[in-house]
Amino acid sequence: MSRTVPEPTEVDAPFWSGARRHELVLPRCDTCGRWFFPPHRRCPNCLAANVTWGRVSGRGDLYGWVEMHRAYRPFALEVPYNVVVVRLDEGPLMISNMTGVVWDELRLGLPVGVYFEQISDEITLPLFAPIAS
Amino acid sequence: MQSPRSQYRNSSAIVGMAQSDYGALYRFSEPVSPGELARQTFVSALSDAGIARTAVDGLIVVGSESYSYLTLAQECGLGDLTFLAAYPRSGRMCSVALGHAAMALQAGLASCIALVYSTNQRSAGVGYGSDYDNGNGSMYDTTYGLISPGARYALAYTRYMDLYGYHGREDLLSEIPITLRRHATVNPRAVMKTELSRDKYLSSRYIARPLRIFDFCLVNDGSVCLVMTTEERARDARNPAVQVAAWAEQSAIDELLVPPDYWAKACRDMASRSLDPVGLGPDDISTLLVYDNFSPSVLWALEGFGFCEPGTALTWIQGGRIALGGALPVNTSGGMLSEAFMQGWNLIAEGVSQLRGQAGARQIRDCSVALYCCLAYVASTVVLRKVD
Numbered sequence: 001m002s003r004t005v006p007e008p009t010e011v012d013a014p015f016w017s018g019a020r021r022h023e024l025v026l027p028r029c030d031t032c033g034r035w036f037f038p039p040h041r042r043c044p045n046c047l048a049a050n051v052t053w054g055r056v057s058g059r060g061d062l063y064g065w066v067e068m069h070r071a072y073r074p075f076a077l078e079v080p081y082n083v084v085v086v087r088l089d090e091g092p093l094m095i096s097n098m099t100g101v102v103w104d105e106l107r108l109g110l111p112v113g114v115y116f117e118q119i120s121d122e123i124t125l126p127l128f129a130p131i132a133s
Numbered sequence: 134m135q136s137p138r139s140q141y142r143n144s145s146a147i148v149g150m151a152q153s154d155y156g157a158l159y160r161f162s163e164p165v166s167p168g169e170l171a172r173q174t175f176v177s178a179l180s181d182a183g184i185a186r187t188a189v190d191g192l193i194v195v196g197s198e199s200y201s202y203l204t205l206a207q208e209c210g211l212g213d214l215t216f217l218a219a220y221p222r223s224g225r226m227c228s229v230a231l232g233h234a235a236m237a238l239q240a241g242l243a244s245c246i247a248l249v250y251s252t253n254q255r256s257a258g259v260g261y262g263s264d265y266d267n268g269n270g271s272m273y274d275t276t277y278g279l280i281s282p283g284a285r286y287a288l289a290y291t292r293y294m295d296l297y298g299y300h301g302r303e304d305l306l307s308e309i310p311i312t313l314r315r316h317a318t319v320n321p322r323a324v325m326k327t328e329l330s331r332d333k334y335l336s337s338r339y340i341a342r343p344l345r346i347f348d349f350c351l352v353n354d355g356s357v358c359l360v361m362t363t364e365e366r367a368r369d370a371r372n373p374a375v376q377v378a379a380w381a382e383q384s385a386i387d388e389l390l391v392p393p394d395y396w397a398k399a400c401r402d403m404a405s406r407s408l409d410p411v412g413l414g415p416d417d418i419s420t421l422l423v424y425d426n427f428s429p430s431v432l433w434a435l436e437g438f439g440f441c442e443p444g445t446a447l448t449w450i451q452g453g454r455i456a457l458g459g460a461l462p463v464n465t466s467g468g469m470l471s472e473a474f475m476q477g478w479n480l481i482a483e484g485v486s487q488l489r490g491q492a493g494a495r496q497i498r499d500c501s502v503a504l505y506c507c508l509a510y511v512a513s514t515v516v517l518r519k520v521d
Binding site for chain 1: 274275276277279281284287288292296301338339340341342343388389
């Protein structure tokens with residue numbers, strides 16, 4: 001399995017360092033209290049610039065899914081593979097892949113939990129699997 | 134803040150229209166010059182309108198990454214314009230450009246505007262899952278393999294199916310590509326003219342499950358040119374004028390592309406600023422021209438504009454309702470799934486043909502109002518009406 005390896009930026013470095021520790025770490029606005037993802041310099045809700053990173057539960061439920069049967073780029077995953085959108089318990093949506101589930105079991109609201117897989121020296125990816133509700 | 138009024142109403146018309154022969158171009162394997170295609174349709178559209186080139190004082194070019202508006206203006210003798218604009222190659226810009234032309238005519242910035250769309254996307258090998266679709270990458274979509282716009286529509290469609298009790302009913306969506314393909318079989322210009330059966334659909338390959346190859350629009354070469362002028366001047370046109378009765382746009386810029394309400398709010402907002410002010414509702418629409426980049430877009434447009442209730446479109450479309458002869462014929466040219474992918478422009482052109490009564494074997498009886506809509510990051514709608 002080969003993936004495009006993300007390059008951490010100044011803005012999302014805490015996300016990747018958290019993942020290396022096997023922790024899902026997201027930005028949260030100090031002003032309005034909302035968790036958000038993807039990371040931005042400012043809260044997309046209230047535009048405040050004071051943001052603190054914190055660990056979230058890593059739990060959520062399935063929001064949308066697709067099974068890719070065409071590899072659009074040479075570096076893509078081997079087909080077929082799934083891409084899912086998880087709605088984290090804290091609110092934000094995250095794109096990821098899911099394991100431990102077959103197509104017919106992918107259902108709206110399926111409880112999922114994060115786990116981590118190292119793909120390079122620097123990058124460990126958050127992935128999801130079903131969990132007991 | 135005061136809510137915006139209709140962005141445009143009632144004072145311009147489409148008087149000229151020309152399209153490439155998409156089917157013929159599809160069989161042609163050599164690279165095609167988009168500039169040459171654009172010049173051909175420009176000349177044909179002027180002839181269709183019965184308007185001299187010297188009467189054109191405005192130009193809008195769309196798809197301008199692949200050919201230059203300067204070259205077009207130079208080669209078509211358009212060196213003396215009072216209104217000129219170029220828009221990026223993007224389907225969501227189709228009715229935006231059309232609306233801007235209408236506003237320019239209303240404001241008196243120009244009196245006769247040619248709108249030219251042209252693409253050689255097929256012969257140039259444009260891939261909609263390639264670098265073109267790099268997006269913002271902000272949700273690490275590439276790392277997780279969420280590649281191509283179709284993947285994003287599929288991802289939203291699985292949620293929709295489950296939300297409204299259609300889990301596992303992959304057969305129902307087939308009504309859209311099958312109907313549009315049937316429309317294309319009586320369109321001499323269409324790229325795909327072979328009937329599509331439900332069995333063939335259900336045994337076809339997935340691209341982004343649950344969406345299959347037939348749920349994806351074509352990628353082909355071609356050009357569309359429209360000529361617009363004021364309603365007053367439109368009376369002198371050679372062919373029946375088609376009124377641009379109303380126009381509205383509404384952005385819905387969502388991280389996942391498809392907003393969680395499937396553009397329901399955007400459609401309501403646009404209807405209140407386009408259909409409502411001219412006194413039209415779903416029952417008045419003779420034909421719906423939907424930006425059918427992927428089959429599910431048709432469902433969401435039908436629900437959004439109130440042709441059926443949210444979550445019911447998969448059932449509502451069955452049994453020929455959206456076919457020629459049905460209650461609401463949709464994309465009678467075959468649409469972008471089967472006629473051609475001109476990023477919306479061929480749908481507008483089909484609306485013009487239908488409202489003129491020149492659609493041949495596809496003609497809708499008593500066609501008086503056509504509603505165009507595109508659901509995208511920037512959603513938009515145009516109401517086209519026959520001039521009595």
